[in-house]
Amino acid sequence: MVSKNVLRKLSNQELESYLKEGNRFVPEAVQIAFEILEERGRIFSEQEKTALQQLIQNKKEEEVAKRIEEVEVWKDHITEDPEAVKLYSRRTIFVSSVFFSPIPGSILLFLNLVKLKKYLASFLALAFGFLFFMFQKYVLASHFDFGTTSRYSPEIGVIAVGALGLLVISVLATPKKLPYRAESYILPVILCAGTAVLMYFYFQEWFSFYPFARAIHLFRQ
Template identity: 35%
Template sequence: MIKKLSDNELEKYIKSDSRSVADAVQYAYEILKERGRNFTHVESEVIEALINKKREAEFAEENSLDEGVTTDENAIELYKNSAILFFSLFFGVIFGAILQALNFVKIKDIKGAIISLLFAIGFTVLQIFIIGYIDGNYMDITDSTFYIRLLLSGVGAVGLSLIRQLMFPKDLKYRAKSTVAEVVISALILAAIFIIYTTG
Protein backbone atom coordinates (compact mmCIF):
# COMPACT_ATOMS: atom_id res chain seq x y z
CA MET A 1 0.00 0.00 0.00
CA ILE A 2 2.79 2.42 0.91
CA LYS A 3 4.48 1.88 -2.46
CA LYS A 4 1.37 3.21 -4.19
CA LEU A 5 1.58 6.57 -2.38
CA SER A 6 2.95 9.69 -4.02
CA ASP A 7 6.22 11.28 -2.92
CA ASN A 8 4.33 14.06 -1.13
CA GLU A 9 2.29 11.53 0.80
CA LEU A 10 5.42 9.57 1.72
CA GLU A 11 7.09 12.77 2.95
CA LYS A 12 4.37 13.04 5.61
CA TYR A 13 5.43 9.66 7.01
CA ILE A 14 8.98 10.83 7.75
CA LYS A 15 8.13 14.16 9.38
CA SER A 16 8.98 14.55 13.07
CA ASP A 17 5.29 14.77 14.01
CA SER A 18 4.40 11.59 12.09
CA ARG A 19 1.96 9.31 13.90
CA SER A 20 2.80 6.30 11.76
CA VAL A 21 4.38 3.17 13.23
CA ALA A 22 8.14 2.65 12.94
CA ASP A 23 7.89 0.13 10.08
CA ALA A 24 5.74 2.51 8.00
CA VAL A 25 8.25 5.34 8.50
CA GLN A 26 11.10 2.98 7.58
CA TYR A 27 9.34 1.83 4.39
CA ALA A 28 8.47 5.39 3.36
CA TYR A 29 12.09 6.45 3.90
CA GLU A 30 13.46 3.54 1.83
CA ILE A 31 10.92 4.01 -0.97
CA LEU A 32 11.76 7.71 -1.25
CA LYS A 33 15.46 6.85 -1.52
CA GLU A 34 14.67 4.27 -4.22
CA ARG A 35 12.76 6.95 -6.13
CA GLY A 36 15.81 9.18 -6.15
CA ARG A 37 15.08 11.47 -3.19
CA ASN A 38 18.45 12.67 -1.89
CA PHE A 39 18.65 13.07 1.88
CA THR A 40 21.37 15.11 3.53
CA HIS A 41 23.38 13.48 6.30
CA VAL A 42 21.47 15.50 8.89
CA GLU A 43 18.08 14.57 7.40
CA SER A 44 19.01 10.88 7.43
CA GLU A 45 20.12 11.07 11.05
CA VAL A 46 16.86 12.77 12.08
CA ILE A 47 14.71 10.19 10.27
CA GLU A 48 16.68 7.25 11.65
CA ALA A 49 16.41 8.72 15.15
CA LEU A 50 12.65 9.05 14.63
CA ILE A 51 12.41 5.40 13.55
CA ASN A 52 14.47 4.24 16.54
CA LYS A 53 12.39 6.34 18.93
CA LYS A 54 9.17 4.84 17.55
CA ARG A 55 10.59 1.30 17.78
CA GLU A 56 11.57 1.92 21.40
CA ALA A 57 8.08 3.23 22.20
CA GLU A 58 6.41 0.27 20.48
CA PHE A 59 8.71 -2.17 22.25
CA ALA A 60 7.99 -0.53 25.61
CA GLU A 61 4.25 -0.67 24.95
CA GLU A 62 4.45 -4.37 24.16
CA ASN A 63 6.44 -4.90 27.35
CA SER A 64 4.59 -2.48 29.63
CA LEU A 65 5.45 -4.57 32.69
CA ASP A 66 9.10 -4.25 31.76
CA GLU A 67 9.52 -0.50 31.79
CA GLY A 68 13.05 0.47 30.80
CA VAL A 69 13.70 -2.51 28.50
CA THR A 70 15.53 -1.49 25.36
CA THR A 71 17.05 -3.12 22.30
CA ASP A 72 20.21 -1.02 22.63
CA GLU A 73 23.16 -3.45 22.56
CA ASN A 74 25.20 -1.08 24.75
CA ALA A 75 22.67 -1.12 27.61
CA ILE A 76 23.30 -3.12 30.78
CA GLU A 77 21.85 -6.65 30.77
CA LEU A 78 19.29 -7.38 33.51
CA TYR A 79 16.45 -9.79 34.24
CA LYS A 80 13.07 -8.43 33.12
CA ASN A 81 10.35 -7.62 35.64
CA SER A 82 8.07 -10.13 33.92
CA ALA A 83 10.74 -12.84 34.41
CA ILE A 84 10.94 -12.01 38.12
CA LEU A 85 7.14 -12.20 38.35
CA PHE A 86 7.12 -15.56 36.55
CA PHE A 87 9.76 -17.04 38.87
CA SER A 88 7.97 -15.67 41.95
CA LEU A 89 4.64 -17.19 40.94
CA PHE A 90 5.70 -20.58 39.60
CA PHE A 91 8.92 -21.40 41.46
CA GLY A 92 8.49 -19.37 44.64
CA VAL A 93 9.11 -15.83 45.84
CA ILE A 94 12.66 -16.70 46.90
CA PHE A 95 13.54 -17.59 43.29
CA GLY A 96 12.16 -14.30 41.97
CA ALA A 97 13.99 -12.44 44.74
CA ILE A 98 17.30 -14.00 43.70
CA LEU A 99 16.87 -12.64 40.17
CA GLN A 100 15.91 -9.23 41.54
CA ALA A 101 18.87 -9.26 43.93
CA LEU A 102 21.21 -10.10 41.03
CA ASN A 103 19.80 -7.08 39.16
CA PHE A 104 20.50 -4.85 42.15
CA VAL A 105 24.04 -6.27 42.45
CA LYS A 106 24.60 -5.60 38.73
CA ILE A 107 23.81 -1.90 39.24
CA LYS A 108 25.91 -1.91 42.44
CA ASP A 109 22.98 -1.44 44.83
CA ILE A 110 23.79 -3.97 47.57
CA LYS A 111 21.13 -2.53 49.88
CA GLY A 112 18.40 -3.29 47.35
CA ALA A 113 19.72 -6.84 46.91
CA ILE A 114 19.78 -7.50 50.67
CA ILE A 115 16.29 -6.08 51.22
CA SER A 116 14.89 -8.18 48.33
CA LEU A 117 16.42 -11.38 49.77
CA LEU A 118 15.43 -10.66 53.37
CA PHE A 119 11.87 -9.93 52.27
CA ALA A 120 11.70 -13.18 50.28
CA ILE A 121 13.12 -15.29 53.12
CA GLY A 122 10.71 -13.75 55.63
CA PHE A 123 7.77 -14.10 53.27
CA THR A 124 8.61 -17.74 52.45
CA VAL A 125 8.71 -18.61 56.16
CA LEU A 126 5.38 -16.82 56.65
CA GLN A 127 3.91 -18.61 53.62
CA ILE A 128 4.88 -22.03 55.01
CA PHE A 129 3.40 -21.10 58.39
CA ILE A 130 0.11 -19.87 56.84
CA ILE A 131 -0.36 -23.01 54.72
CA GLY A 132 0.44 -25.26 57.68
CA TYR A 133 -1.93 -23.33 59.94
CA ILE A 134 -4.83 -23.47 57.46
CA ASP A 135 -4.24 -27.16 56.78
CA GLY A 136 -4.08 -28.03 60.48
CA ASN A 137 -6.93 -25.93 61.80
CA TYR A 138 -9.56 -25.30 59.17
CA MET A 139 -9.62 -27.76 56.31
CA ASP A 140 -7.83 -30.39 54.34
CA ILE A 141 -6.17 -28.32 51.61
CA THR A 142 -4.41 -31.18 49.82
CA ASP A 143 -6.32 -30.54 46.60
CA SER A 144 -6.08 -26.75 46.90
CA THR A 145 -2.44 -26.38 47.94
CA PHE A 146 -1.30 -25.27 44.48
CA TYR A 147 -3.87 -22.47 44.28
CA ILE A 148 -3.18 -21.27 47.83
CA ARG A 149 0.56 -21.23 47.15
CA LEU A 150 -0.03 -19.38 43.87
CA LEU A 151 -2.16 -16.78 45.64
CA LEU A 152 0.43 -16.25 48.38
CA SER A 153 3.23 -16.17 45.80
CA GLY A 154 1.27 -13.44 44.00
CA VAL A 155 1.24 -11.41 47.22
CA GLY A 156 4.99 -11.97 47.56
CA ALA A 157 5.55 -10.93 43.95
CA VAL A 158 3.70 -7.67 44.65
CA GLY A 159 6.03 -7.09 47.61
CA LEU A 160 9.10 -7.60 45.42
CA SER A 161 7.60 -5.26 42.84
CA LEU A 162 7.13 -2.53 45.47
CA ILE A 163 10.76 -2.88 46.55
CA ARG A 164 11.84 -2.61 42.92
CA GLN A 165 9.69 0.46 42.30
CA LEU A 166 10.97 2.22 45.42
CA MET A 167 14.66 1.40 45.03
CA PHE A 168 15.39 0.78 41.34
CA PRO A 169 16.48 3.76 39.18
CA LYS A 170 13.43 5.00 37.28
CA ASP A 171 15.30 6.09 34.15
CA LEU A 172 17.57 3.04 33.78
CA LYS A 173 17.50 1.43 30.32
CA TYR A 174 18.48 -2.23 30.13
CA ARG A 175 18.56 -5.22 27.80
CA ALA A 176 16.60 -8.36 28.70
CA LYS A 177 18.80 -11.14 30.07
CA SER A 178 17.95 -14.72 29.07
CA THR A 179 16.49 -16.91 31.84
CA VAL A 180 16.73 -20.31 30.12
CA ALA A 181 19.50 -21.59 32.41
CA GLU A 182 17.74 -20.16 35.47
CA VAL A 183 14.49 -21.97 34.58
CA VAL A 184 16.34 -25.29 34.24
CA ILE A 185 18.23 -24.81 37.53
CA SER A 186 15.07 -23.77 39.40
CA ALA A 187 13.14 -26.74 38.03
CA LEU A 188 15.94 -29.13 39.09
CA ILE A 189 16.06 -27.62 42.59
CA LEU A 190 12.29 -27.98 43.01
CA ALA A 191 12.42 -31.55 41.65
CA ALA A 192 15.16 -32.42 44.16
CA ILE A 193 13.16 -30.87 47.03
CA PHE A 194 10.06 -32.79 45.93
CA ILE A 195 11.96 -36.11 45.77
CA ILE A 196 13.52 -35.55 49.20
CA TYR A 197 10.14 -34.58 50.67
CA THR A 198 8.22 -37.56 49.21
CA THR A 199 10.88 -40.19 49.99
CA GLY A 200 11.36 -38.91 53.51
Protein backbone atom coordinates in the same frame (compact mmCIF):
# COMPACT_ATOMS: atom_id res chain seq x y z
CA MET B 1 -15.95 10.62 43.88
CA VAL B 2 -16.95 14.25 44.36
CA SER B 3 -20.24 14.92 46.17
CA LYS B 4 -22.25 17.85 44.87
CA ASN B 5 -24.12 18.08 48.17
CA VAL B 6 -20.84 18.60 50.02
CA LEU B 7 -19.79 21.41 47.69
CA ARG B 8 -23.20 23.06 48.05
CA LYS B 9 -22.31 23.75 51.69
CA LEU B 10 -19.38 25.95 50.64
CA SER B 11 -19.61 29.68 50.27
CA ASN B 12 -19.30 31.39 46.90
CA GLN B 13 -15.83 32.59 47.81
CA GLU B 14 -14.75 29.04 48.63
CA LEU B 15 -16.21 27.75 45.37
CA GLU B 16 -14.41 30.46 43.44
CA SER B 17 -11.11 28.98 44.65
CA TYR B 18 -12.01 25.83 42.70
CA LEU B 19 -11.95 27.83 39.48
CA LYS B 20 -8.55 29.45 39.91
CA GLU B 21 -5.68 28.44 37.66
CA GLY B 22 -3.23 26.11 39.39
CA ASN B 23 -5.69 24.78 41.99
CA ARG B 24 -5.26 21.19 43.16
CA PHE B 25 -8.87 20.10 42.86
CA VAL B 26 -9.93 17.26 40.56
CA PRO B 27 -11.69 18.21 37.29
CA GLU B 28 -15.05 16.86 38.50
CA ALA B 29 -14.91 19.16 41.54
CA VAL B 30 -14.10 22.15 39.34
CA GLN B 31 -17.04 21.38 37.05
CA ILE B 32 -19.45 20.99 39.98
CA ALA B 33 -18.24 24.22 41.60
CA PHE B 34 -18.87 26.02 38.31
CA GLU B 35 -22.40 24.58 38.06
CA ILE B 36 -23.27 25.53 41.65
CA LEU B 37 -22.05 29.08 41.16
CA GLU B 38 -24.17 29.37 38.02
CA GLU B 39 -27.19 28.09 39.97
CA ARG B 40 -26.55 30.81 42.56
CA GLY B 41 -26.65 33.49 39.90
CA ARG B 42 -22.96 33.97 39.15
CA ILE B 43 -22.65 35.23 35.58
CA PHE B 44 -19.69 33.92 33.60
CA SER B 45 -18.54 35.58 30.40
CA GLU B 46 -17.87 33.44 27.35
CA GLN B 47 -14.16 34.05 27.84
CA GLU B 48 -14.37 32.81 31.44
CA LYS B 49 -16.33 29.73 30.37
CA THR B 50 -13.79 28.91 27.68
CA ALA B 51 -10.90 29.34 30.12
CA LEU B 52 -12.69 27.18 32.67
CA GLN B 53 -13.37 24.38 30.20
CA GLN B 54 -9.73 24.50 29.16
CA LEU B 55 -8.71 24.24 32.82
CA ILE B 56 -10.94 21.19 33.29
CA GLN B 57 -9.61 19.58 30.11
CA ASN B 58 -6.01 20.17 31.19
CA LYS B 59 -6.72 18.56 34.55
CA LYS B 60 -8.26 15.51 32.86
CA GLU B 61 -5.22 15.17 30.61
CA GLU B 62 -2.94 15.44 33.64
CA GLU B 63 -4.88 12.64 35.37
CA VAL B 64 -4.56 10.41 32.30
CA ALA B 65 -0.84 11.16 32.04
CA LYS B 66 -0.39 10.37 35.73
CA ARG B 67 -2.17 7.02 35.38
CA ILE B 68 -0.04 6.14 32.36
CA GLU B 69 3.09 7.11 34.28
CA GLU B 70 2.06 4.89 37.20
CA VAL B 71 1.57 1.94 34.85
CA GLU B 72 4.85 2.59 33.05
CA VAL B 73 6.77 2.38 36.32
CA TRP B 74 5.78 -1.30 36.64
CA LYS B 75 6.64 -2.26 33.06
CA ASP B 76 9.83 -3.72 31.67
CA HIS B 77 11.65 -1.20 29.50
CA ILE B 78 13.72 -3.51 27.34
CA THR B 79 15.96 -1.98 24.70
CA GLU B 80 18.39 -3.18 22.05
CA ASP B 81 20.91 -0.49 22.97
CA PRO B 82 24.26 -2.31 23.37
CA GLU B 83 25.30 0.24 25.99
CA ALA B 84 22.34 -0.53 28.25
CA VAL B 85 22.79 -2.65 31.36
CA LYS B 86 21.63 -6.28 31.17
CA LEU B 87 19.02 -7.26 33.75
CA TYR B 88 16.53 -10.04 34.37
CA SER B 89 13.06 -8.82 33.48
CA ARG B 90 10.36 -8.26 36.08
CA ARG B 91 8.18 -10.71 34.20
CA THR B 92 10.82 -13.42 34.60
CA ILE B 93 11.15 -12.64 38.30
CA PHE B 94 7.38 -12.67 38.81
CA VAL B 95 6.73 -15.91 36.90
CA SER B 96 9.57 -17.78 38.58
CA SER B 97 8.32 -16.59 41.98
CA VAL B 98 4.74 -17.69 41.35
CA PHE B 99 5.57 -21.15 40.01
CA PHE B 100 8.81 -21.98 41.83
CA SER B 101 8.65 -19.99 45.11
CA PRO B 102 10.05 -16.50 45.79
CA ILE B 103 13.57 -17.87 46.24
CA PRO B 104 14.63 -18.02 42.55
CA GLY B 105 12.90 -14.69 41.94
CA SER B 106 14.70 -13.06 44.86
CA ILE B 107 18.06 -14.37 43.60
CA LEU B 108 17.44 -12.85 40.16
CA LEU B 109 16.36 -9.55 41.69
CA PHE B 110 19.39 -9.63 43.99
CA LEU B 111 21.69 -9.94 40.97
CA ASN B 112 19.86 -7.10 39.19
CA LEU B 113 20.24 -4.73 42.12
CA VAL B 114 23.87 -5.65 42.73
CA LYS B 115 24.56 -4.79 39.10
CA LEU B 116 22.85 -1.43 39.67
CA LYS B 117 24.93 -0.96 42.86
CA LYS B 118 21.81 -0.97 45.03
CA TYR B 119 23.47 -3.15 47.64
CA LEU B 120 21.12 -2.58 50.57
CA ALA B 121 18.06 -3.21 48.42
CA SER B 122 19.69 -6.28 46.90
CA PHE B 123 20.18 -7.94 50.29
CA LEU B 124 16.67 -6.88 51.29
CA ALA B 125 15.29 -8.62 48.20
CA LEU B 126 17.27 -11.78 48.92
CA ALA B 127 16.23 -11.83 52.57
CA PHE B 128 12.61 -11.19 51.62
CA GLY B 129 12.58 -14.16 49.24
CA PHE B 130 13.90 -16.66 51.78
CA LEU B 131 11.99 -15.28 54.77
CA PHE B 132 8.71 -15.05 52.90
CA PHE B 133 9.13 -18.63 51.71
CA MET B 134 9.30 -19.79 55.33
CA PHE B 135 6.58 -17.38 56.42
CA GLN B 136 4.10 -18.52 53.79
CA LYS B 137 4.63 -22.17 54.74
CA TYR B 138 3.85 -21.32 58.36
CA VAL B 139 0.76 -19.25 57.47
CA LEU B 140 -0.67 -21.79 55.05
CA ALA B 141 0.10 -24.79 57.24
CA SER B 142 -1.36 -23.12 60.34
CA HIS B 143 -4.45 -21.39 59.02
CA PHE B 144 -5.61 -22.88 55.72
CA ASP B 145 -6.72 -26.12 54.15
CA PHE B 146 -4.52 -27.10 51.21
CA GLY B 147 -7.29 -29.23 49.76
CA THR B 148 -9.42 -26.40 48.39
CA THR B 149 -9.80 -26.33 44.61
CA SER B 150 -11.36 -22.87 44.37
CA ARG B 151 -9.68 -20.42 42.04
CA TYR B 152 -9.70 -18.09 45.04
CA SER B 153 -7.76 -20.58 47.16
CA PRO B 154 -5.59 -18.99 49.87
CA GLU B 155 -2.46 -20.75 48.59
CA ILE B 156 -2.54 -18.81 45.34
CA GLY B 157 -3.20 -15.55 47.16
CA VAL B 158 -0.29 -15.95 49.55
CA ILE B 159 2.05 -17.08 46.76
CA ALA B 160 1.04 -14.03 44.70
CA VAL B 161 1.80 -11.73 47.65
CA GLY B 162 5.38 -13.01 47.70
CA ALA B 163 5.82 -12.42 43.97
CA LEU B 164 4.26 -8.96 44.20
CA GLY B 165 6.51 -8.13 47.13
CA LEU B 166 9.55 -8.72 44.96
CA LEU B 167 8.06 -6.56 42.21
CA VAL B 168 7.50 -3.74 44.69
CA ILE B 169 11.13 -3.93 45.81
CA SER B 170 12.20 -3.90 42.16
CA VAL B 171 10.08 -0.84 41.36
CA LEU B 172 11.23 1.09 44.42
CA ALA B 173 14.91 0.24 44.09
CA THR B 174 15.34 0.50 40.31
CA PRO B 175 15.56 3.90 38.59
CA LYS B 176 12.22 4.74 37.00
CA LYS B 177 11.73 3.50 33.44
CA LEU B 178 15.35 2.37 33.25
CA PRO B 179 16.03 1.01 29.75
CA TYR B 180 17.92 -2.29 29.85
CA ARG B 181 18.75 -5.32 27.77
CA ALA B 182 17.14 -8.60 28.75
CA GLU B 183 19.58 -10.92 30.46
CA SER B 184 19.88 -14.52 29.27
CA TYR B 185 17.29 -17.05 30.45
CA ILE B 186 19.97 -19.60 31.27
CA LEU B 187 20.28 -18.78 34.98
CA PRO B 188 16.50 -18.46 35.55
CA VAL B 189 16.00 -21.86 33.91
CA ILE B 190 18.75 -23.39 36.07
CA LEU B 191 17.27 -21.89 39.24
CA CYS B 192 13.76 -23.02 38.37
CA ALA B 193 14.96 -26.49 37.38
CA GLY B 194 16.84 -26.77 40.67
CA THR B 195 13.74 -25.70 42.56
CA ALA B 196 11.69 -28.26 40.62
CA VAL B 197 14.09 -30.97 41.79
CA LEU B 198 13.61 -29.80 45.38
CA MET B 199 9.86 -29.86 44.82
CA TYR B 200 10.15 -33.46 43.70
CA PHE B 201 12.05 -34.61 46.79
CA TYR B 202 10.68 -32.24 49.44
CA PHE B 203 7.08 -31.84 48.31
CA GLN B 204 5.43 -32.58 51.64
CA GLU B 205 7.94 -30.68 53.75
CA TRP B 206 8.10 -27.38 51.85
CA PHE B 207 6.20 -27.21 48.57
CA SER B 208 2.84 -28.95 49.04
CA PHE B 209 0.90 -25.70 48.53
CA TYR B 210 2.48 -24.88 45.14
CA PRO B 211 0.28 -25.92 42.18
CA PHE B 212 3.33 -26.72 40.06
CA ALA B 213 4.76 -28.88 42.86
CA ARG B 214 1.45 -30.71 43.10
CA ALA B 215 1.66 -31.49 39.40
CA ILE B 216 5.17 -32.88 39.90
CA HIS B 217 3.93 -34.90 42.87
CA LEU B 218 1.12 -36.41 40.81
CA PHE B 219 3.61 -37.34 38.10
CA ARG B 220 5.81 -38.94 40.74
CA GLN B 221 2.93 -41.13 41.90
